Amino acid sequence: MREGITVTDAITKNGAGRYLCPLCLNWFTDLDDLSLEHAPPASIGGRHTAVTCRDCNSRSGHTVDAELRRAETLYEFGSRSMTKPMSATAHYGDVEQRSEIIFGPEGLSIAGVAKQNHPDTAAAVTEVLQAAAGSKDWSMTLSLRTPDFRKAAIAWLRAAYLVAFATLGYLYVLLGELEPVREQIRDPDAEILSRYCLVTSSSAAERRIVSVKEPHDLASVAVLVGSRAILLPSPTAPGTYERLAALDPWPPPGERTLSGEVAAWPTRPAYALDRIALLK
Ligand SMILES: [Zn+2]
Incomplete structure (x- = not known):
């Protein structure tokens, strides 16, 4: 959290020693308003990944994360x-x-x-x-009760967003293309994003982040959990969701391999883009 404050104090003018919640983009002074988040949720083996505000943390647990647990149980x-x-x-x-x-x-x-x-x-x-x-x-x-698979997918989107935040930092989540992702996370009942989840050829135990270069149509930040890939906007190739929207058919057919730069799964925030910017 302290590192987060140092970063936002350096890259924005608004921080003044406060912490910026990466999900709601509200500033917080009081530590009691903040909490550690697991990504993916602890119920499916996630670990502490980022600090968010208590409001953002507790809102998810009761809605989308519960459906994710149900969907995973049904898969098992x-x-x-x-x-x-x-x-x-x-x-x-x-x-x-x-x-x-x-x-x-x-x-x-x-x-x-x-x-x-x-x-x-x-x-x-x-x-x-x-x-x-x-x-x-x-x-x-x-x-068996049918899980709400849409909400379960939004739980994955939320987890992927937090993992990408921990890896790339504030300059990444403050990109304009990340706003619809936050809107979708805030309002799981609204249909804001429809194409962000893919099945790939990765093996079940893998967890990693790929800055996808190939295939170009899928250029994105892909958060991979087993064979599931959650596609977030690319910081270097703008228009990720427009490109996905133009694909026909969706999902693209055949065995999919996403290639590009690979980052390890974060165990704590690394703020990679922020650090690069601050070194310049
Ligand atoms: Zn928040």
Whole structure:
């Protein structure tokens, strides 16, 4: 935070010893109004990346980050790699039971949640299962709540913005092309950006930032988490979102490899563009 203040005091005239929240661009004097942000959210393995104001930090947790956790859990269900249970409703014939499920390498585990069901439900489920024992013609249904995938994508956009801020600094986020990104983060229900997420050929464990030069159509700052790339405006090739809007079809077909300068995932703000400017 102190480094952030030093940087903004040097590159702007408005700081006067205050901290500029990279998300809402409000100035803060009181440390109690600020907090450390995880990017991506802690619930999906993110680490402290940047300092934002408490308002910006808490607003996201309740809306988009919760949908991101749900979307990730569903993905883990599909790839049989769940580590935490998810809520589901199990139907055994006519008997319905609110349950928690885990689908991992060991198999599928379904457990009724006593507090969320009628006291007689467990016995009714046992009865159905006993009657079905040995039968080859038997089925049950699991109903899962569908995550809001749009909001989950905005949680990724928010995480990518914070990672790019930590890497490149204030001169980057103060570029005009970053304003619609902040607007979209502030108002997840509005449709401000539609093309900013891509699937690439990167492997699952990778986390890095690429200043994409090739393909030129995709010139951008790409924040890569596994095979997912979140595309943010390029500081050197203006008009990133106009270029993406002109692509037909979207997403571009085929295996995608984004190449350009690579930066490591930040563990603390590096303010790279600010430092370069201050050295001049
Ligand atoms: Zn803020």
